[in-house]
Structure formats: C-alpha cells, structure tokens
Amino acid sequence: MFGIAQGALGVQSYEELALFGSSFSACGLIRKYSFHTNDEQTMREYTGIIERTVRLNEHYQHLHLSVEGLGSDLKPGQSFLARRMPERWEPYLREQWWPVDLKTDEVVIERPANILYEPGETVSLLGIIGQPYRYKRTLRNVLLIAYDTPPSPLVMSIPLLFKHHVSVTMVLSGAATQYPTNRLPPELEVIQADDDLGWTNMVMTVGWADQVFVVVRPDDEMERFERVWKRFSELRAGIDKNYLFAVMQTALPCGVGACLACLTPLREGEMCVVCTQGPAIDMTALPFSS
Amino acid sequence: MFGIAQGALGVQSYEELALFGSSFSACGLIRKYSFHTNDEQTMREYTGIIERTVRLNEHYQHLHLSVEGLGSDLKPGQSFLARRMPERWEPYLREQWWPVDLKTDEVVIERPANILYEPGETVSLLGIIGQPYRYKRTLRNVLLIAYDTPPSPLVMSIPLLFKHHVSVTMVLSGAATQYPTNRLPPELEVIQADDDLGWTNMVMTVGWADQVFVVVRPDDEMERFERVWKRFSELRAGIDKNYLFAVMQTALPCGVGACLACLTPLREGEMCVVCTQGPAIDMTALPFSS
Amino acid sequence: MEIEITRRSKNSLILANPVMAAAGVLGFGDAYGDLIQLEKLGAFITSPVSYTPRRPAGGARVVPLPAGTLVHTGLPNAGISKVLGKYRTLWEKMKIPVIMHVVGTNPEQARKCASRIEAEHAVQAIELGIDDDATPEEVHQIVGGAARNTEKPVLVRLPSQDTVVLAQAAVDAGAGGLVACAPPRGTARDPYSGKLVTGRIYGPLMKPMMLRLVKQLVDMFPEVPVIGVGGVHTQQDARDYIEAGARAVQVDSVTWVQPKTLEYIARDLGGLVITREQGALADEWHPGMGETERKAREAARRKLDEDSKKTPTGH
C-alpha cells in the first residue's frame, strides 16, 4: 500500500503553475530566468538500511530500505541521490535511485540485478530530489512509456493513479521489454511495443491519453525525446501543453541546484535545473529542431 | 595438516647458496649485481574461490580459498599478490596475501577482520611470490618475532618446523599482541613482549635461538629492523650471518621483478629485488648506519 | 584564527577559517540550504560569473570516471548584473566574505566585471578564472585590467598547465593571491552516448599533482599567498596543502558526493580539536550531522556479529 500524502493529485496540479509567473513554465515551478526553487522542500541526508533485497529477474532487483525520518513525503517523480557506505570513490558521484514503493520510513528502490547489495548495508541518501509529477485535475487516462530504459521513474505513480480511478497503460519498447511486469498491479495494461516505439492501436492509445510520461535511455536523451515528439506529432494534429512529458534522467553531480551541470536549455532562452525542477519537462518547451 | 613438499627443509638450505656466487648473498639466490632469479619458478595467475571465511577475533579472519592447480608447491615465506574480482580500481594495486595453511589446492589466507569477504567470491592470485625461508640444516630452535604487525608471514612455518622437531618460540610486541594465538599449535611458546620489544628472559631466548625471523610494521621497515638489530647487538657478542632475518613487507606493484619499485639496497652496493628474492633478508647484509 | 589570504593592502582579505568551497561547487549560495552551514567556512566563492550571460554547454556534460568524474558546464550564468540583482541581498546577509568568481577569458569583460564589483558592498574580492590555453601575455592583460579597476583584492585561479609561467605573469600584473589549480581539462568517453566529451577532471587522484604545484608556487613566490585546491577529500588532504605552504584550501567535488565533508574539513582546520569519536561531531557542529556515520558503524558492527554467528568456528 502506498502512504503517499493526500494532495499529491490536486494540490500540486499543473494548473496552479500559472500562479507562479506570467510566462509559460515547463519545468517545475520556475518563472522565466529564475534558477531556484529549492525553498520548496528541505534537502537532507537520510540514512537508509537495506533490510531485504528481492531479485525480480536477471535484470532487476528491489532493495527494501528502512529510512528513518523519511515519513511519507515522497511523491511519484521524486528520487534520491544515493551513496553506499563505507566511503569508496568508485562510483564517484552519487547515483540517482528511483523509489517504486513507499511505506512510512520504508522505501523500495529499483536497481540493476548485477550489483550486489547486502541486507544490513547502510546507504546515504541525499534527497528528496526533484518535483512530483503534476497531473491534470481532470485526468482519466495516463500513458507511461519506457523506451530502451527501465520504467522505474514511472512505476511509483501507478498504484496512486489507480487509487484515483485513473486508468494507466504502460508501453515498453526496446530494452524496456526486459522489465518484469508480473509485479505490477494487474489493472495495468502493458503494451510490448517494437524496438522503434511502434505498437498496434497506437493511434487509439495516444488519442485516448490525457497525459503521457516518457522515460528514455539516457545515452542521448534529447535526441530520443525528439524521436518521441515526432512520433506523437505524426499521430495527433498538434501537441498541447500539459500533455506530453519528458522524464529526464540527466546525470546529477550535486542534486541541489549548485553545480549547474544539469541545466537544460528550453525554448525561448528559458532554463531548467533538472535536479530541483525536474524530472518531468513538458515536451512543448523542449528546443527540438522540428 | 601441511602438504608442504619434502625438501623445504634441506634442499633449500641456506648453505647451498654458496654455490651461486663467491660473494656473500643475503637475499634469495642472487649473486652480486645479478637482478634476476625468476627462472626458479613460473609465475602464474591462479583463480581462488573463497569457500569459507572464519573470524578469529575482532582483528583477524581466515579466508579458505580453493585454488585449482596450486598443488602443494607453496612454502613458508611465499605469498600471493591478490586481486578481488570483479574489476574495481580501489584498491588499485594487488595486495600481498600471506598463506598460513596449505592443503592440496586449498590455501588459508590471513586478512584483517574489517574487510568483508564473501564465500563464493572469486579472487585472482598472482604467484607464487618470493623465496621460501632458508633454514639451517642443524636447526634446533627458532625464534619468530612480530613487532607491531600481525605475524602472518611467519605462521605457516610453525607446523612445518615442529614436524622437523625444531622448537619454536613466537614473540609478539606492540600491536602484534592483538593476534589470536589460541589457534596456533599448542607446542608453540608464545611470549607477549612489551611495546618496545622487551621481554623477561630475553637474553636466554635470544642466545638459545639458532635462527630468528622478524616481521615489523611496514610503516618504516628499515628503521624498525635497525631497532631490532640494535637490540640483538646488545644481547649477543656479534651477530653471525645466517642468524637474524628481516622478513620484508615492502609494497610490491608488480611482484615479478619488472617495476623495480621493491629494489632494496644492501651493503657493498648489492641490491635485493624483494618480490622475487625476498621476503627474508639476512640482517647482516642490510645497510644499517650502526 | 586570522588568515590573510591576499597580499597585504588596505583591503586585504582576512578569513577566520582557511577552508572554502571552490567556485561552482556551492552555486550562488542558496543551493545547499541547511545541508551546509556556509558561515562555518572561511569565505563563500560564487559560481563563475561573466559580464554577459552564458548558456550551458550542450550534450553530455558529466562523464563518470574511476574514482572521479568529468564535468563540463560551459559556465552558464545570467551575466553579472542579473546575478548581482538576484543574489546581492543573500550575500549581504552572509557572515563570511563573498568572493565572486569571474570568468577570465576576455580582458574587456574581466575589466568591466571588476569595475562593477568595486561598487558592490556585497562582494569583498574577485577570483579570476584563467583559461587553460591563455598565454602569459593574455594573463598579464586580464589580471592587470581587473586589478586596475578595483581596489578589492584579485585572486587568480591558475590552470594546471604552464602553472608556474602563468603565475609569474599574474603576480607581475598585480594578483593579490594565487589559487592553484583549476581542475585539469581532459577528454573522456561518455559510456552512455559513446561520444568523447571534453571537460574538467575531478577526483582524489588530482591532489598529488596539485599539491606538488602548490609547493612549487609557494617556494617561488614567498610574498604571495597561495590557496591550494584540487582533490581535497579529507581533513588530512587539506592539512597537506597547508603544510606545503598554502594559506587556505578550497574543497571541490567531494562536496557534491558527501556535502558534510566540507564542514568536517572546515571544522578541523578551523582549529576545533576533536575530543570524541567522529559520531559526536553532530552535536557540536550541526544538528543532524554525523547521523549517517554513526548508523553505518552500528550496522557494520551488527553485521559482523551476525556473520560471526553464521561462520563455523571450527578449523
């Protein structure tokens, strides 16, 4: 069961963004040219203890972490920057860990199966990273797409959406088809697409969705998002704001808006600090050439 | 039980060294100015699998490694350069692992207890490193000294010496007193010395020994060996060749005599390649100022 | 503690603690929020600022490396006017000196920035970042231009190539202090995109190189304060720079990896004697700090105890 606080839908709804600035804001709660929104939530270092590891299949495992003081503030779209203890310098930077389930003071993280984690191990978690996904108030149907990458950043939202009687479809394309869907809620419709993001009934699925959230392999995120954008442009007359979201997995050295390595240019000279304002960016704001 | 090949005592006896050169040779089988003796044994990369880890006390543990193809060629004084798999670059260089017991294709390694090793883990072992200790043919009493360092490099010789009816005394000084002696053969006389290498009956113990092997903390090996040398010089009229041995734990980047980082100057312009010719060096050959 | 980190002058900069974060590590001052208490540091150095705005670099900008990382940002910033407009109030309220890092690639822009800063109460000094490919003549021009336009001290952050030659030019042109060095530039293959990316290299292996350079500069310019930077990851690393003759130390990428390390180092070099085990730092220093370490230790102990129960004790 999810312990997500009330208000994750609604209070954070996308419409409210208009309150923050006159210009269209695609990325978090920012106004034009304002870099910072860290005042929203206090960044902390949490201590996680791995209580259990569960291997899902040969590709994925779940880590059950007890995290003191975390409460139930974490919302879909948010993550941690994690560092295993004791101190080693390899990997050097913190890794972005995506929670897929949350109970009070316990969080489940999805990680590749080929890394050995041990029950009893301590992990330092810097967080909470990023802004929750912002759903339309009138949301009825949501489409989640994972393109050559595990859908982990999207998984936590599924039970929450069902709870609010939103129907959810997940499309897995390319390497994402390795993802073990048997653990996902049975109400979820899962579509195994072809390697190039095609599936039967595509026009219908896309037309029917009120909002779409997309994760892609982070090798060349912008190009891949552009490919998604083109696909959708072919299928719909025009893509409205607040419909199609790029869920960014940019490398995050600091996670707090300090290093500016995750700064992503948008259209019209706007900027998005992915770590504090992401991960979801409205694709209409992305500076695609097309 | 030890599976050490016959001949470890005797065939490798120190007197034979005279055959190799006219000048006194303190380090391995070298003649003056000849760098190499690697032809002695073929260096190989062995695969070890950790079958069992046994915690001795809060400071030490034993790793039981099955090592295919090792046979029973390993003799006291010899070691491995080990690297845990999968490849990580921290620690970067291979570590010198001292065996303390040997059965055919199984070897027991002594390591600090604060490092986590797991049964099933694979280790790459480069070896066999170094030359066996060379005992006098007439050996009756041996003194082993560990000064602020675990006696691990000396431990494997103990049962072998007992088998040849040699009596053995081990002196532990400083940090070495943390070593769990309860696992050593009961015939072994253990002396807990004070922190500065003093113990009661010192004159007697030293006088009675036919050969002495000393390990010291590798922070400043030469200075520490010199301190040992001075102590012994005070206790005996003169220190003969073939009596007092420094067992070196110099850092060994390559272990095969290639990098020359372990090259140690001796008296009279001689050199010792510690990895191939060590670890034991006759202290009369060390270039102490005194 | 009083540490003069710039050459003696009426405006010379005196710090209460020899530890700061390098330019770009903490952003413009509000990013780390409660995670790092800036007033415990010797000074605050801003992210790099240029006269005109700069956009971020394109493509992959972070490449993971063994025990290190390559980062290339392109020094994005809104331009000095906008930055001052946005952060002036925050900086005025800071209890430690504010040093503005100015991108020193263009003499004209450096000069204009210096004039602008001269009039700003919120900023006490300039740190000029010198381009890796700058010639001694260019350095002389850039540093001289900036120094002539402000009475505030101008620290010069040197590249790690040609450091000694460029230091001479900077000193001749009126540098108030030397910062050695900027992270070296390098090229690495991004494992995700497979593309080669050029940027700056961060990691503990940078320290030995920079430490050696700092020692050379200290010996060469005994009258010019040198601030050491590069690969500081522990208190001992920072102390090594001081021992090599550096007046102060900048901590860089470890702050991203483990933010509280910066405070630990500042605390340690600030002269606070550690009287209890590390976990106890929390209470004396910053509420909540030390939590993770203490728990890690407890967990490790628990694990060892369990393991020892599991492993057979027979031989």
Place this chain on the structure above:
Amino acid sequence: MEIEITRRSKNSLILANPVMAAAGVLGFGDAYGDLIQLEKLGAFITSPVSYTPRRPAGGARVVPLPAGTLVHTGLPNAGISKVLGKYRTLWEKMKIPVIMHVVGTNPEQARKCASRIEAEHAVQAIELGIDDDATPEEVHQIVGGAARNTEKPVLVRLPSQDTVVLAQAAVDAGAGGLVACAPPRGTARDPYSGKLVTGRIYGPLMKPMMLRLVKQLVDMFPEVPVIGVGGVHTQQDARDYIEAGARAVQVDSVTWVQPKTLEYIARDLGGLVITREQGALADEWHPGMGETERKAREAARRKLDEDSKKTPTGH
C-alpha cells in the same frame, strides 16, 4: 598490419601491432616469464637505462591512492654497458623490435647512450625520457645530441607539463616520434609512514588528461607520429588514443594489476576480431588465459542463483 611509429627514414620503425608496454612496466624483458607473451606486442620497451649506474630511490616508493598509485623508483639500473651485457642475447632472440628507454636528464649521457645503441643490433630504436623540469633549450640539446649520434629513430617521451612547448623543441631537434606523456609527478602522503612522497601518478584518471594532450600534439604536428600513453586500462581506452590520432599506444600500470590486460589490448587493437565470448580468448591467444574471468563469471552466476533461492519471492 604495418604501423610506422617514427618519421619516414631508412631506419623508420614499423610495428605489426600498435600496442606496447611503457618503459619500466615489463622490466628488461624476462620478468613476466610466461605470464605475458611479449611477441604479441608491437615492440618491447626496456626499463629506463642511463649511461652510468643509478641506485634506487630511498624511503617509501609506493603510495596507494584511490584508483591509482604513486610510484617512485629513482630509475635504478646498472648502466648501459652492464644492461646490454646482461640482456643483449635475450633481446636479439625477441621477435619484436626492442626500444631502449634512455634516461634523458643529461645531454652528455644521452649522447653517449645513443652512440652505444647505434652499434647494437639488439636495439632498434631509442625512447628518450625527458625530465619534468626540462626547459625547451635543454630538450633541444638532449634530443639533438642523441639524434646526431645514431641513425636509429629517437622517440621522445614528453612530460605532462609544458607538453606542447617541449614537443616543439623535440621535433625541431630531430625527434623521430613523440610519446605523450610520462605519468605526471605528484606528492602524496604515505599512509604507513605518514611522510610525503614525491613520484609519478598512475591510474585510469590519468587518461582523460593525456588523451586531450595527444589530440593537441596530433593536430599540431601532423607529420610526426605520436604514441599515446597514460591510464590505458581497457581496449576502448587504447582505441580512444588511436581515434585521437595516435599511431600506437603504451599500456602502463594496469599490467602490474592485471598482467593479461596488456595482451587483451594488443590482441584487440592488432585486429583480431572477437567472435566468441571473452572466455574463449584463452585458446586462441595464450594457454591458460581467460581462466580467471570464466571462473569469476561462473562463480557470480552460482552466487546469484543461490541468492535468488534464499531471497523470498513474495512482495
């Protein structure tokens, strides 16, 4: 495969494989025995040799670093005559060219070594090691002196400081090729003795810096072959140097860590296509090789299977 690694001349050096080990890594040729088959490499480079004998450096000479190590040997060697006397027969029997690394700190000694090597059939080329603190004038003198005393090609290994300036001097003085770069010098604290030790830094983090320098040299001196060296730990690292324009690559400290890596890299860049999984290399290449990897994989698989049995499958 034919790779000309020195400027076109009647003695220019042509290798069958672009991969070799850096000077000092393999000793004088007999150290690794069967562990590395030297004839699979492009050439054999000796440990550094000087005209007169040199003793090893004193004190700690190896300092462990995160993902790296500092090593300082002092370039001990018996002097060129003794070294040639001892190893000539071994080198004559080698199936690959032998390049003698000559310590290039002293023009007189370098010149004498070159004359000596000119008369030696066992040695096909010289690699001159340039001191980190050398000036362009000194480099000109040392390289020129050596080049005038032998018709064999003189490769020049450049330090990583002032590389471009020194490369110009070396090329002007007749360098047959450039080797970039020597491991950078640095100072680190020996954790055992607590003392500061100066030496050379090895580790994968060196590669991005050196790769960038190699690219600069290749662009600057299109007519001079450049050999890339620094931080090569994988086949891809080596390929990156080639892609940056290097004619050949030297592998250094990874050889100590994992000797067979050197052969893997040589095999890969030598154009042997990998048609089967890595474990299969063993048979094609060197009996016994690949053993450890295969077993590691098997063990890892075994472990995962056991773990999956242990962990509850319920949610």
